[in-house]
Each structure stands twice: as C-alpha cells, then as structure tokens.
Amino acid sequence: ACGGDDSGTPSGSGASGDNSAAGKVGIILPDTKSSQRWGTDDPKFLKAAFDAAGVQVEIQNAQGDKTQFQTIADGMISSGVSVLMIVNLDSGTGKAVLEKAKKAGIATIDYDRLTLSGGADYYVSFDNVKVGQLQGEGLVKCLEDKKYQKPVVAELNGSPTDNNATLFAQGYDSVLDPKYADGTFQKGPNQDVPDWDNAQAGTIFEQMLTSNKNIKGVLAANDGLGNAAISVLKKNKLNGQVPVTGQDATVQGLQNILAGDQCMTVYKAIKKEADAASELAIALAKKQKPTTATGTTKDPESGKDVPSVLLDPQSITKENVKDVIADGFVTKDAVCTADFAKACTEAGIS
Amino acid sequence: MTTTTTTTAGGVKVVKPTVASYINDYWARVRGGDLGTLPAILGLIVLSLIFGIARDTFFSGLNFANLFNQSAQVVFIAMGLIFVLLLGEIDLSAGFASGVCGAVVAILLTNHGWDWYTAIPVALVTGIVIGFVLGFLVAKLGIPSFVVTLAAFLAFQGVLLVLLGGGTNISTRNEFFNALNNNNLSVTWSWLLAILAVVGYAAVQFNQMRSRAKRGLVTDPLGIVLLRIGGLAVLLLVATAILCQERAINPAINSLKGVPIVVPIIGFFLVLWTFVLGRTSYGRHVYAVGGNTEAARRAGIPVDRIRISVFVIGSFMAAIGGIMAVSRASSVDPNTGGSNILLYSVGAAVIGGTSLFGGKGKVINAVIGGAVIAVIDNGMTLMGFNSGTKFIVTGLILLVAASVDALARRRAAATGNR
Amino acid sequence: MTTTTTTTAGGVKVVKPTVASYINDYWARVRGGDLGTLPAILGLIVLSLIFGIARDTFFSGLNFANLFNQSAQVVFIAMGLIFVLLLGEIDLSAGFASGVCGAVVAILLTNHGWDWYTAIPVALVTGIVIGFVLGFLVAKLGIPSFVVTLAAFLAFQGVLLVLLGGGTNISTRNEFFNALNNNNLSVTWSWLLAILAVVGYAAVQFNQMRSRAKRGLVTDPLGIVLLRIGGLAVLLLVATAILCQERAINPAINSLKGVPIVVPIIGFFLVLWTFVLGRTSYGRHVYAVGGNTEAARRAGIPVDRIRISVFVIGSFMAAIGGIMAVSRASSVDPNTGGSNILLYSVGAAVIGGTSLFGGKGKVINAVIGGAVIAVIDNGMTLMGFNSGTKFIVTGLILLVAASVDALARRRAAATGNR
Amino acid sequence: MAATPLLELSGINKGFGPVQVLHDVGLSVYPGEVTALVGDNGAGKSTLVKCISGIYQIDSGTVTFEGNQVAIHSPSDASGLGIEVVYQDLALCDNLDVVQNMFLGREKKRGIVLDEPTMEQMAGDALASLSVRTLKSLRQLVASLSGGQRQTVAIAKAVLWNSKIVILDEPTAALGVAQTAQVLELVRRLADNGLGVVLISHNMNDVFAVSDRIAALYLGRMAAQVKTTDVTHSQVVELITGGRSGNIGLPPEKPAADFGGDVVDITPGGDK
Amino acid sequence: MAATPLLELSGINKGFGPVQVLHDVGLSVYPGEVTALVGDNGAGKSTLVKCISGIYQIDSGTVTFEGNQVAIHSPSDASGLGIEVVYQDLALCDNLDVVQNMFLGREKKRGIVLDEPTMEQMAGDALASLSVRTLKSLRQLVASLSGGQRQTVAIAKAVLWNSKIVILDEPTAALGVAQTAQVLELVRRLADNGLGVVLISHNMNDVFAVSDRIAALYLGRMAAQVKTTDVTHSQVVELITGGRSGNIGLPPEKPAADFGGDVVDITPGGDK
C-alpha cells in the first residue's frame, strides 16, 4: 500500500492529501560510540526513506545517555509525534519511554534492539544471535584455514551494558563452546570492553597477548574492537597470522579484511533495515495498518509475540567485500584508496 | 536620602533604612557587582526566550512539567554536592553512588518484593554509609578527595555491574515508587501546597522582623518584606496555575494535570538544606571550614567531623537523585548515574554560583544551576539537531549562559568586590 | 655534626653542609613529612610487587615496554594539565581536545594524503588554538574554567563526531606516524640516548655547583651530587638494558627490542617543561599566580597572559597525547580521548603530588602518577577479572596506592609542615 | 598575687623538620598578672603560643595547668581549659561577616536555630567598647575590613568568653592610637579581674605600661623571666637583642656554643 | 626642596558598592621628603594606597605624576612609573621561598635562564642590611616565616629597585626594636637620596622621627596636609581622631552634615 507511489516530493498543498494527513515520526538512536552506524548510516538511510515518502521525521541521538534518551522522548511526545521509533540504550528506559508514548496514544516501533517487556507495536532488526553465530563460524573457518593445532582463542566482548553485546556473545559462544569442549580450540582470555571503547580494547588485548602469548584467534565483537586488536598484533608483527573478527562492515573493517589482517566482518544491510522500519512507520503515521511485519519475535521476558521484520545478517570475507559495495552501503572510493587499490582489484572490486 | 536614625544597645548610631534607601543600596550593590543568583536567573530567562522563539512547544505546559522530572536527578545530586564543594572538596563518585543506591532500591522492590517504604530507607542508608566511608578516607587518612572519589567512581561502576548481575537491567513495577518522578499531585493538593509555602514564608519573614525589632536592631523596611512575600506568591501561584491546566496530548485517553510530585520533594530539601546552612551552627561551621580551615580549627570546630558530614550529605542526596532517576526510568541499568550526570551536577552547582574552592555557595544554586542545565538539555532536544551539531551547540549555549554571569560579575572585580 | 663555616658576601654566617649533615637534614625533612614524590614512587613499587607476584608476566620485558605505550596518552595530557592545575584551574576538555587533534592528524594523513611532517604540525597548532580560546574565555571573560571546559568537553565531542563524518573510524597507515607509539628505537640508539641523558644531567649538575661556588654560595656536597648522578645512571642504564633484550612473542618471525620510541619523547617533554617551570621566569610566574594571584598581580606579573598560556600548554600537550593515542591504535574514532582518559590524566597529576588548588606541582608528577595509573590498568587487565570485579578492584587498588602516599604525608601535618 | 602559676611550661622543645625553633623553653603565667613575652623577630614567640594553644604539637616538655599536667592536642583542648588566644596571623574566615566570625565555634542558639539578633547585639557592644568607629556594618564580610578593623574583631572575639588565660600575640600592631589605648586598658582590666594574661609586643612602652612580668625569648631560648619593676627599658632591649644583660639572661658561653649547630645557615641547600 | 610634587592626587573618590570610602581626597608627595599618611583604623589609608598603585580603580579624580596626568590601571602601570609599594596585607606567595618572592616579577636572568646565584646573593645582602638575623635559610618558603620576617621580606623586596616613589603601609607594625630602627633609617635614607616616600604609621614617635610632612585622613576625607615642624604630637592625634584641631582640619560643619548619609550604619540589612 505504501510502496512506489509515495516517492514524490511533498510539495503542493493538496498534491497528496494522503501525506498531509500523515503525522510526524520521531526516532531516537542510542549513541555514537558503540558503532559508527548510529552516527552515519542509520540517520542517512532513515532520513532518505522518510523524505522519499514525504513524511516528516525527527531523528535524534541520545549520545549514550539514558537521561537524554528520556528527555528526547519527552520532547518528541510534547511536540506531537504520531509514531515513535527507538533503539533503546537499555530495556528499562526503553520501556519507560514506550509506556509514556502509549499513554499519549502514540504508535511505537523497536528498531534494531528489542525492548524487553516494552510492548512496542512492532520490531525491526537483524537477528543478533545470528550475528554472533556468523562471527563464531567465520573465526572457525579462518583458524581451520591456518591449520593451527588447538589454537588459543581470545574473546573481546562488547560493552557489558549493551544487551546486543550479550546476544552477540550468546551467538559466538554457541559456536565456540563446543569447539573448546572437544579440544579443537583452547579457551583463552575473555574480557568485556566498557563502552565499546577502542582505546581500552587496545590495552585489554595487549595484556591478553602479554599473558598468553599463544593466542591464535581473536573473536572481536565489532570492527572497532577488531581494529584495536589488529593494531596490537601489528606492533608485535603478528597481524595476518592471528585471525580477527568484526561486525558492521565499516570501511576500516573492510580495509583490514582486504589487507588480510581481519578474517571477516558481519554486514548488516542497514539500508534494508532502515527501509523496513520506515515503511512500518510511514504506514502507522498515515493511520494505516502495516502489512510488512510478517514475522514475530517472542519477548523472552513478557512472553508476548511482537510483530516483527527480521533481516538476515551476512558474513563478509575477502571474497565478498564487493557485495557490500554493490549494495551501496560503502563506496568504492572510500574503501579502495591508494593503499588498497591492488587488494581491491584482487578482490574483484571494479 | 531621607533616613531615620535610631540607636542600638551598643551605643552606636545606626540608620534605619527606608524602602527607597533599601532599594538604592541594593541597586548600588548590584552595580558594584554583588549579584548573587541574579546572573544565573538572567541566563535562565535568556535561554528560555531563545528556545521559546525557536520552538513553540518549549513553552507548553507539558514541556514545563517535563522539565522538573528531567532535572530532578541532577538537582538532587547537585544539592548534596554543594555541601562537598563548600568545603573545597569534590565528589566524583556522586553519579555512580546514585546509581548504586538506585540499584539497591530496584533490587529490593523487584527481586525481593519489598515495598517502597522499606526499600527506599535501605537505599538512603546505603547512601549515608557510602558518604561516611568517603568522608572518613578524606578526613582521617588525608587522601585528596579527588583521588578517593575517583577510586570510588571506578569501584561503584563495578558494584553497579555486579549488583545488576553483569549488565542486565531491572525494571521497577511498584506503582508508588514509579509515580515519584513521573506522576503529578492532584489539582487540590497542588494548590494547597503552593498556598502553604507562601504562608510559611510570610510567617518566617514576619517572625524574623519582630525578633530583631524587639532587640532594637535595624530591620528591613516593611515594604521590602511585603514585596518579597508578594514576589514569591506570584511566582508560585502562576506556576501552579500553569501546571494545573490540562496538558495531555490526547486528553481523551488520559488526563494529565497538577504539579509533578517531585516538585514538593525538591522544595522540601531546598528549604531543609537552606535552613541547615543558614540557620544552624552546623551550617555556619561548614562555611567556616570551607573559608579558612585553619581559622575554623582554631575556633575549636571539629573539622574532621564536618568534613565527613558533608560527604554523608552528598551521598545521601545522591541516593535520592538515584531513586528519582530509577523512578523516572522505571528501571535501573549499569549506566544509571553514569554519562554526564556527574559533570552536569557539578556544573549545576558551579553555574548557580558555588565556588570550587570552598566557602561560597547556597543550596538554591543547585536548583537554579540545575534548571539552566535542564533547560539547555530540554531545549536542545526540541531543536532536533544531529549528534555532532547538538554537542557543539549545547556546549556553546552553556558557554553563553555562563558568559551572561561572568560579564555581569566583571564589574565586581572592577570595583574591588569579590 | 661537624660542619665547616664559611661566609657569604652578605656578611651572614653560613654553614657548609657535609655529606653526612646533608643526609641527616634530608632524613629530618623526610621524617618531618617533606616527602616530594617519594610516596608515589613507594606506591608504584608496592603495586608492581603485588602484580608481579600475582602474574609473572607482569615483570616481563614485553610488559615493561608495553607500559610506556599504554601510558603515553595519559602522561602527555597530564603533563599539560600540571600547568593548568598549578594555576588552580581545571581543563575538563583535555581528553576530547586530544581526540580532536588526533582526528585532525588522521584526516590529513588518510583522507588528504598529507605526510606526517605536515599533518602533525597542523594538529599541534589546532591544540594551541584550542588552548588559546579556552584560556581567553577564562582569563578575559572571567568564566570559571570548570564551566568553560565543561562546555568545551561537550563541544569537542561534537566536533570529533563532525570531523569523523558522524562516527566513522579512520585508520592511519603512515608508517612513521604509526611507529611513534608502537615501535622501538634500535639498540644502538637506545644506548646512545641513555648515555647522553646521563652525561647531560651530570653536566648540568656540575655546572650549577660551579656557578654557585664562584659566588661563594653554599653548594651541595660533591658526594651528594655524585650520588644523584650515579642514581640516575643506574636507573636509566638498567632500564635500557632490560628494554634492549629480545622480547618478541615469536623471535623466530621477528625481533622486538629497544627502547620504545615514545620514551625519549616523554623524556624530552619532561626535561623541557621541568626546565621551563624551574629555571625560567615564566615558570616562576606560573607558581606565583597559582600560589597567590593577588601577590603576583601586585608584582606586575601579567596574570591574564599567564592564565591563557597554561591553557595553551595544556591543549598543546593534549594534542600530543591525541597523536600518540591515534598512533597506538592506528585509528581514530569518536571515543578517542573520551571515557576515563580525562579523569585518569587529572588523577595522574594529583596522585603524583600536584594540588588541585594551585601553586604546588611538578612535571615529573605527571610521569610518576601516570605510571601508577598505567601500572594499575596494565596489571588489572593481566588479571583478567570480569568487568564488574575489575572496576571494583581497580578502584580499591587506586585507593591503596593513594593511602601509602597519604599515610606517609600525615607526619607532615603532625609536625606542622605543609 | 603570684602564689602558684596558672599555667606553667617547662622544657618545651619544638622543631620543624631539620629546623629547631624552641629549645627547652619554660614559662610561668600567673593569675591576675600580665606577663609580657618579648623577643626579636623570629625568636619563637608565636611558635610558643601555638604550642600552648594546641596548633602545634610539642616535641617534648611539660605543660601544667592549674597544677595538673595537661596535654593539649588541639585548639579545642586549649579552649576547653579556658585558654583564649589572639593570633598574630589573625585567622578569620574571610567569607563570613563580623558577627559570624566573632561567635565562630560558640554560636548563640535558641533551640537549634542560631540566635542572630543576640549575637549581633553582643558583637556590637564588644566592638563599641574597643573604640571601633569606622566599621560600616556588623554584617560586612571580614574580607573587606581594614587591617586595624580585622585586628579589633580578632581581639573582641577572644575576650567575649569567660576564660582563665588570654594570650594576645601583638594585638596592637595594626591599631590606631585610640584603639591601642583601649586594648591596653582591656588587657589590664582582664588581669585585674584575676585572669592570666600573656601579651606579646615589640613596643617597650606598652610592655612597661601594662605588664607585671617580662619573659624574654632569644633565638628560641628563654633568656629571662623577671618582674617588670626589676628591670629597665634598656635592659629588656639588651635581653631581646643579645640574650643577656648584665647578670640576667643566658650564660655567656651558651649562645656561642650552640651557634655552629643550627643557626644562620642562610644559604644551605640552595636550589637543586 | 618641595618645588613641584612628584605625585599629586586630587579629588579622588572611591567606593565599594554602596560604601563610599574615599571622598574627594587630595595628596601631594614631594621628592626628597617623607610624607607621613596618618588616620584612624578604617580611615581609608590603605584604600588610598591601593588606588595609587592601580590595585583599585578610582571612581573619579586625577593623578598627576611628574607634572603629567596619568591613569594607573594596574600594579604594573604603577611600577612602570617608578612607584613601589609595601602593602599592609603583605601579598607574598606562600609557596615560594624568600629569594623567589623578593625577585618576583623582576627575576635576574642569564639568557632565558634564571640567575639564581645572583638573586640569592642580592637577597642575602638586602636582608642583612635590615637586621634580619633569625632567618634559617634564604630558601625557606615564606609560609614558614615569622610575622616580622615576612614583613622584612616585603620591605626588602620593595626597596631593591630603582624607583621614584616608595609607599610603605605600616611597615614596622610587626617588627622588633632593632628592625624598626633599621627600617626608619632606611626610610630616611631613601628620601635623602631624592625619592618621594609615603609612610603610613600609627606610631606618632616614628612619624615625628622621620617625616617632613603629615597628611591626616579622617573618615575618608583629607583633614589636613601640614609640615611636620608646624604641628605638635597632640594636634596630629586630634586630627586623626576628630578630623580637626584648632583652625586646621575639616570645617566643623562638614562632618556633621554628611554624617547621616553613610556612616556608622552598624547594623543595616541584617541577615535575611
């Protein structure tokens, strides 16, 4: 229903009575530190989708501050949005915000992160446990390729305060634990990185390496953490020999893959996620019943089924870096700088 | 100037001020740079106007009410910090202390099924114990408070993580508790409390006048006293009137009016601590130790005990701040009390006019400074800038608010007043 | 005590100390509580022993070398902060200022393809400009530095985000640049520099002795001077020897030895700023303004200019810190200079013995305090606790390190010395 | 008069790190008498006072108060015994006003509430009795007072209380002619009321005008304690500047012997 | 002597907020002469000095130096003109040592490096000339100095330089007998070398011993400026305490008329 014909600009007053009836949509993103996506990709794709539909949107970022998060929600509610879409910082504040919105008669969407017991009307995301699984499988593959005997694997987990980090760990541990158990791999040091802080990740990994010189593989929860580990490996001239994982398909991560320093990253097609979410929101803003949320997600806390759009994350290695570029997520110019021109050609990026 | 001359018991000639001479003197003091909280209030008005012009929702009743809930945590923590700052000390751990106390209350309510009237006291006691330990380390071992509270800042972050079992968050579902920093008083109660406040203030003012007059001491002119009482009355009653309007987005679904419950709580502590600082010998001693520790010691003031006590008050108020934060979010997570909470709280105190070097400050500073910070935060989120720009503009606006203050005070330096 | 009495030009009798009387006096001073950096060094040793016992890798050459790279950012920022703190001011924005300057260098290197010798100067100039603006606002407008730099703390976070296009990480791939805080000097250069440092120190000491003796002023006994030089020599040469051992994880693949490049850079700035503070009139004026601003003003010292200058030095050193952080991570992200960097840097200065109230502190404090913080961080991550525990234990260990200091200094209070 | 001393110090030693300031000092303060403590700049007078009032801890020596040996560890111990001190470095809180400073640590209260009117009135009376005429307001911060006004506040503060001993360290140094006269009169009046008064002063006229006894410190040693009527103006000056005068004062060899040890090392370590 | 004044003030007004401290004050300082500035506590002497030295900005009035009207906005302006001041509130940096304080703002250097040996030697000489005998070390922090030692350091600091006018605000207040004599001698010597000297003191003996002229401030007004030889001890005391003496001083009606306006409001606003 809300497909192709909405792509015009909302210029004339009566041009699309459809649009003028549409309320405003408010979107709250969590921070700019856990991943670059919240500062760059998501706002860009979301904005584009709403602009295309001619629906008013306000996107704000809570800068990792849950007080801010609530304040932004208050502001959006009092400025009269008709749909509120959030990426929670934690389920608690997320829930408080969702409840306040519902009391004011506003439709709600959980974007990327499910608010436990939040009771949002819809949920759009990638399967985060799946992300972790892909990371685990990627690492296993790279280590097998290197033919290491009983390699020691270090784990650099995400922020202890980020629920997604917990889900990622669930995913990769579900792959790695059996390997530890059967003795193919050896469990090495395992630490959380507060705030996903890359600098701290560097020190943490350096110390892991100092105390356990046999580390042969690093499960880093995202590209930033991965790059921190790679810097330390480089310093010890071990880069390339110790596979490192990542997530988010950042330019940095893709380049590290092309350079052979990083084993894989997980590409979450953020544009698709953003499009799916905006489609839902636009329908709600126009007081229509969305039809795209075909799946459901069971809220593990409340036990309720939330109507959902769940997208599949994709594992990226040197072979399919080109897919990310083809998808328009990153540009060739950004990835294939002078240093990487050769590697790009080798990887079939033209 | 026409003045009446009376005589005090000391046999020294004194001049009884008239309303005119009083205002003249006040004006001369202001011109001479003795400004009190005036510049911060000025800054607040300027900010509000800017935001009000930029976004009309800023002046809506709903937004006005939200401001109180939004600022509560920072205001409570800042009130406690005023005591710590008055001694020239710092408490970097106040933010996470509020988180820890908030976690305690949430755990007791949710995981252990306690009721609010048992859970809240335990959280407050936790705050007191924390403050005692910090104060003890500073006063008795002589470790600089920056270091002690930096260590506590780290440790409490860990305690919070451990309490929350490594990163989950805990929701509170206790109706009363969640209402504290979310719901409103009934309209009747709102008016009742406002009127009570005005009457109480008037009583105190008149009583004071009477007791000075009885001793033959100079009193403020009656006109000025009436002006003060009238001023407060207008302020409180107008605010109450606004807050008692319907402000629900969708009044059909649920009605929203009345003064937020947190307002009288803020008012209570404002009056309490203002009384303690201004009217008790304990408060006097806090100022003395902050102004000149050696002089205080020579005057026989138990400096160490005072030092410990301010940390206790600081952490106690942090506990209340934490309770309010948890109530507002109906949940606690490992970042409760983290982020910018601490810097904002110290900033609130400083912007309100409290000195980091001790000896200068009032509890009202926390409220006014907290309001400045909350207005900036609130207004900025209404503007809807993107992340980077928002940080930058917030910083700049904070600077503008502070410059109003600084420029006003520059005259002070020029005329030799401090 | 056997002492020789000589006479100065002023006609006042003076006592020329012998080695024995010098040591006696020193000991009396220490017993009297005049401890300098002694307690911090003591704390450092205690910490190292604890970690060394808990994890044997702590004392490995590799870990020793890592310590320098890990602490570099905090040490550089802390060195600059010492100047700011000496004036009783604070710079909350130093962390993110270092991030901004780091981003500038990374953008120029990576996005614009500049070379390090053009990119680094631009980053340094950025630091200087930042410091100038901060200092100007504090000195000329009279806004408290806490507020100015809190505003800057927010604004620079935004600038960093904007520079990084909303939050992308930028990798640096310039060999030389990345080597700065990752690679090591060759063994030859390592020894050369160590020997140079010892010889230089000896020259300065002897020169000073000579110039005092020439004027008939009392000089330190030759034995003491030799002892000092010898002490430094042993320290530097032993450290160099350790760092020139092979420490590669896999020596077969690649060799890893030599003093980390960042060490002579730290050394350079340590000497430079120690010289500036101790031997130039500018440094003298910094102490004077920090000790008693009014007295400094009366002595004709341009207080405002001094105030601006310390912020310039502060942000300049923050820029260097940022460069080192980016070099170490070979990458910059929106959190570079964020998290605990600022608190750790101020903490380093304070733990080293610098006062937050101004007038007291030395550049070496930054290095020693930075070492304490780095050792704690380094040791704690070696231990591999989980997050919550790690925070708690880090806090406690910091407290232990500070207590050693505080307890040692308590005698000072007892004997009436400050 | 002068039966048993109210306060008796003996063998007091006090040093700061390597610097020994007081050597074996003894001093007796009698009730009803003014004891003038004199000595050159840096002789150790203020240090001695601070040892008595508990600001400094003595290294060794005994303090006897009303016949009992006491240990004074803090200023509140001293005021507990009834010892009031006006310090040379006045130690007022610049951020408090005149009334607040005068009652610091001993505020008047009604219930738990400060009784400001009473304090204001008492402060006004006390200051008026000390000839303070230029004070603009009792609610003025002491930061804005003139040197003499500060001094008067400090003196008024110390004599407001019922104490047994009042020690005044150069109380008239900053005072005008009239105010000085008032303070000297006050000092005499206190002694006449039976208190023990210790007056430190460099002004020999004042010393001879009000004191009953004179104690002279010389380079940290008690050179002599004599009745004022037994000595002349110039003898006291000799005691101050040389440590002895005729047959009173330190034995002639004493100062010389100790000289090499710890005095006048005017340029020791230098700067490193 | 006394052809044209070196420094001439006229019509100086200075207030702090609602408090008017100086009213229309005039003062002339002549080269080669010691001008004693006297007045009761709180009369405004120190305030006047701080107006001259640029610590306070005057509200109105003119300052003429060597015949030219000047505006002094800061202490460095004043020292640029050659005006040195010893303040009553001494303003030393407690965290610096004696030598460092004495050369503060005017350090001796070789190249850019501080010339410590030279400064130490010069400081030692200057202090020795002021009879300082108890100082333990020139490298002692001034925080640990006795009251008199601090005062001496401040005086020595001000007279180290080649200046045209030296103003001393109660320089001998804390000094011992010998040190006071030295300072008075120094004051006389400075004047004899052609400098203009302003000496503030409450000690009439000292005033009459060294001064050539006396200027008396009364409640912020200049009551009289007279030659020392033209007045008696008791006349000066009358000027100080009453603002007039016989036919010199303020006109009799003047003080009364202005009295109601701004004086002795000893308990105005009270505490709110």
Ligand SMILES: Nc1ncnc2c1ncn2[C@@H]1O[C@H](COP(=O)(O)OP(=O)(O)OP(=O)(O)O)[C@@H](O)[C@H]1O
């Ligand atoms: N904290 C300290 N550390 C080192 N030396 C000190 C300290 N306090 C005082 N002194 C020294 O002790 C000596 C005695 O000082 P004190 O203040 O007692 O002298 P005083 O007799 O009161 O002199 P004045 O008449 O100048 O006030 C002085 O030489 C002083 O420099």
Ligand SMILES: Nc1ncnc2c1ncn2[C@@H]1O[C@H](COP(=O)(O)OP(=O)(O)OP(=O)(O)O)[C@@H](O)[C@H]1O
């Ligand atoms: N900053 C200020 N604010 C308000 N009043 C002030 C300030 N500074 C000084 N005064 C008042 O001005 C008057 C004059 O002070 P000033 O210090 O000049 O006196 P003085 O003549 O030097 O006295 P003294 O002999 O005691 O040193 C005093 O009454 C004082 O209280």
Ligand SMILES: O[C@@H]1[C@@H](O)[C@H](O)OC[C@H]1O
């Ligand atoms: O994409 C990831 C996001 O889902 C998580 O919440 O924060 C870290 C990011 O890398």
Ligand SMILES: [Mg+2]
């Ligand atoms: Mg003394």
Ligand SMILES: [Mg+2]
């Ligand atoms: Mg004066």
